[in-house]
Amino acid sequence: MSGTHDEKARILELRRLLDRANDAYYIENDPIMSDEEFDRLLKELQELEARHPELDDPNSPTRRVGGRPIEGFRTVEHRVPMLSIDNTYNEHDLCEWYERVLRLLGEDGEGLFARDTIDFCADPKIDGVAVSLRYEKGELVLASTRGDGRRGDDITHNVRTIRTVPLHLHSDTPPNVLEVRGEAFIPNDEFIKLNEQRAARGLELFMNPRNACAGTLKSLDPRVAARRHLGFLAHGYGEMDEGFAGGHMEFIARCRSLGIPASEHLTRCTNIDEILRAVHEFDRIRHTLPYATDGMVVRVDSFDAQRRLGTTSKAPRWIIAYKYPAEQKRTKLLAVDHQVGKTGRITPRAVMEPVLLSGTIVRHATLHNYGQIVKKDIRIGDTIEVTKAGEIIPYVLGVVFELRPKNARRIRPPDRCPVCAGPIEIDPPEAVDHPELETARLCINPECPAQVREKLIWFAGRGQMDIEGLGERTIDQIRATALDPDDALRIELGVPPEVPTIPLEHFADIFTLHRYRDALLMLDRMGEKKVDNLLQGIEAAKGRGMARVLAGMGIRHVGSATARQLARLFPDIDALLAAPLWMLMPKAVNQMSREKRRELTGSEDPIPDPPETGLGALTAPIVYAYLHSKPAQDTFRRLKKVGVSLASRDFRPHTSRDSKDSLPLAGKTVVVTGAIEGYDREEIREALERLGAHASTSVSRKTDILIVGENPGSKLAKARELGVEIWDRQRLKQETGL
Ligand SMILES: [Zn+2]
Structure with a gap:
């Protein structure tokens, strides 16, 4: 009895300790224990919690590493709507917005908002996903997406894995209700790593960190989010206790004191010159930050003034987002390489003299397709202009022709697949003679490693090799065994770290899977029965012909x-x-x-x-x-x-008399009536023809044999009338083995 009591006390103690260690590490940057110790205590807590389900706490530190997957997303209503913000792309519009705010506030008859008393603040605009956190009595009770602004999805299971989001506010007297809006984001290095992993697997890349973050938050399994190390920074409020704060700067300061992170680049400004200076200064340093930003959000500080300005039908009047124009740079085109995607599409990629573009050193940029190269007349040695789409993926805008060197070389598209040396096809076909029309160049080798996933799925599918149990998910799971043990996709697919690599790169690899039975059994949702059915299905497929x-x-x-x-x-x-x-x-x-x-x-x-x-x-x-x-x-x-039969099961010799004469039904005209077990109409016809018969559909004087299956039709009576030889199923089997 007292043992159980001790365990309960230990659970509470461990939770407190681990929460403090987490916040010290991630929020205060001041660790209080080593990683090893943290992991050891976390494991102890996980074991104790498994023994005491009655002490379940959704905000336990064990949820930081991802709890159980959820079944589906629940829609939640925002008590205070999450409105979108107006955007502007030039300083002129920003100045106009500023003047309009002053004018509207100046119309206040009581003179509460005199021109020189209005404070503004400028806050980095992070390229992430807007999230609302709701704390009640200091506990995180709900995290939701913006959705349509009035209703969003409950993503609490994923937000709990964000280490910088406190699960309990740091206060003995926390507010009753506090809703904090902010930006969840994926750090740049995680984003790059994620895309590299996806590229290696032939999967579609995330266009920008925002897409990657949104995809992560929409995962049902919180272990995915836990592995991607998302971040969060507060930038606004929803419902909160009256008097919690009087303005934005104060609100953010109070959030910080409760352990909720916010940007350290939040700047107070008292006039438009200071706003513009903040915007320019941030542009200079923003590319050194570990996350992507694309502008600054400027707002009126005072909540009273915000209320007075109110909202248009689209967006609040007291806030505006200023977005930086996409940077363009010149550099030299050194070479072009050719990359093959999962559909076999070959895409030309520029290899450039390294250039600093929107904060990162860029060496490669996409050239889209070979038709574009011809149209833009891009040559190796040219000076080219590059920019970044969505601030992340660089692409080539065009050539600076005045700077073209004499020895600039034309770019030759590959006439074999650069990955497998297989033959290629050009789309549309007219582009063979008019290269500027080319929109796609495809590797048509079905075993090209670049396209192997799609091809394996097709090969194993119904109508082809028809391998029971080898569907898309199983193929992905098996192929994920080749990924790093902590690869997010591997975790998503339920492949534990201890599973060794099971090769599945070529069609032939399917037929060696039986050597990996033990490894297959370690995969998620792959029980003994399922694995054995799969292996039997593979064995059966060897003989499909x-x-x-x-x-x-x-x-x-x-x-x-x-x-x-x-x-x-x-x-x-x-x-x-x-x-x-x-x-x-x-x-x-x-x-x-x-x-x-x-x-x-x-x-x-x-x-x-x-x-x-x-x-x-x-x-x-x-x-x-x-x-x-x-x-x-x-x-x-x-x-x-690997033992796959490449002999034809459909072969119907029609030139060689000799071989035909030796067949059991050689020269006989055969008609079938009724169903023959194990064959459909076309199959039995083909099978009979393989045995040398001429298969006919109607009974006549020329008919030699009528084969009678289940539920025969009128042909039986006619055959009897004409004295045709009649075989039942039994006789068919005896004579032909069918
Ligand atoms: Zn290829």
């Missing part, structure tokens, strides 16, 4: 219908690869001129009874080139090596 493999490879112009048609013509991949180009497009060959036909096939005569392949004179050469490329050869070789 050539048509499914070809369709699964995602070769351009080879869908499942074309894949099946090719598999009817060729008994296996080797036969397909040995075939000359014209055999991939026999119908098109017959439409060619005699000379062209002789050139291609060696004979002027049309091909008798040409089979349909689904490929024509334009598409067949592309498919042929791909099948004979090194990447395709590698794929076939690797698949064979």
Whole structure:
């Protein structure tokens, strides 16, 4: 009994201690214990809390590292609306706003707001996400997004992980209610790291820190936010006790004394000259800050004056955001490299002489596409102008032609994929002759490492290899084992740090997953049954045959219908690869001129009874080139090596009489009526044709055999009438093995 009592006391003690240590470290920058000690005490607290669920406290320091994921977002109403702020991009507008404020306040009959008594403050405008924190009796009870200004989403689970946000206010006599509005943000180094990780995985990059932060706060799993080390700075108020503060400077000072962080660059100004000076001075230093800013927010300090100025239909009159113009710089283009995205798109990237642009040293900038390079006539050696979109992603505006050196070199787009050396395709096709029209250049190698995720998903999917249990999430989870143990995406996908790397880069890797059964079992939501079903599904897929493999490879112009048609013509991949180009497009060959036909096939005569392949004179050469490329050869070789059958299950010889005569149904005209277990209508027809039969749909005197399945139709009676041989399911199996 007393043990339990001690444990409860210990829980409360640890919570107090860890809260103090957290705030000392993150808010006061004055640590009171080592990281190791902190981790040890936190672990002790986690264990004790697990034994005492009755002592659950949503503001326990253990929630800082992320609690359980939530099911979905709850909408909450803002008691005081979170209004948006008017923006201005030039100093003239800022001066006009200033004069308007003075005029409106000067119209006050009682002369409370004399021109020289009005204080303003200027505060950094952080490129983050507006968040409202609500404290009741000193406890954080709610954190919400701005939403539409009247209603937002409850994101308390994620905001608790922001180490600088106090879970309890630092006061013995805290206000009853205090709502603090501020900006949650992702620090620059975290933003860059996050995008690097995403780029390495072929995922879409976040455009700017604001998007990254918004994405993080909208995660259901607080461990994601905990790993991204978000920050928060207060800049406004919602509901609060009467008399808490009389103006903005006082409000921020009181928030600070309660442990809530605010910007140290908040500046009091008494006139427009001081406002402009604050704006200019901040512009000089803002790029040295660890987070992104894009302007300054200027407001009237006094809450009385704010109330008097009021709000227009859109925004408050007492506050305005001044945004800095995007910086442009000149530098020299040294080279162009070529990057491949997840869809195979190849994007040219400028390699430049390093230049300081909006606070960071920039060496690379996007050139968007090869058509742009031609249109803007950009050459290596040129002096180019660069800027940053959204203050983060640099791009090339154009060339300073007066400064073009004599030896400036034209940029040659790659004619092979720079990652895998696979063949490429140009979009739109006219751009081959008119390069200025080019909007995209694509690597069409399905196993290109740059696009491997999408390709794996397609390969394993229904209609292709149809591997039960190998969906998008499982593929992502397995591939995440190659990431750093503390990678946010890895955590998001539920891959514990102790799981070793499970290779999944090539189609063939799927068929070696059975060697990693133990590792697969360690993944989130991968129980014994699920893993074994997955491995069985993979084993079964080895025998799906050539048509499914070809369709699964995602070769351009080879869908499942074309894949099946090719598999009817060729008994296996080797036969397909040995075939000359014209055999991939026999119908098109017959439409060619005699000379062209002789050139291609060696004979002027049309091909008798040409089979349909689904490929024509334009598409067949592309498919042929791909099948004979090194990447395709590698794929076939690797698949064979891991035991995947590349033999056709659809092969229907129609040239070789000999082999056909030896088949069990050779030369027989066969009709099926009713359902045959294990086959659909088309499948049974194909299966019979593989056995040499001519499958027909109606019973006549020419019919040799009628196969009767479940619920036969009128054909049975007719067959009896004509004396046709009748097979039931049993007989079919005996005779043919079907
Ligand atoms: Zn490639």
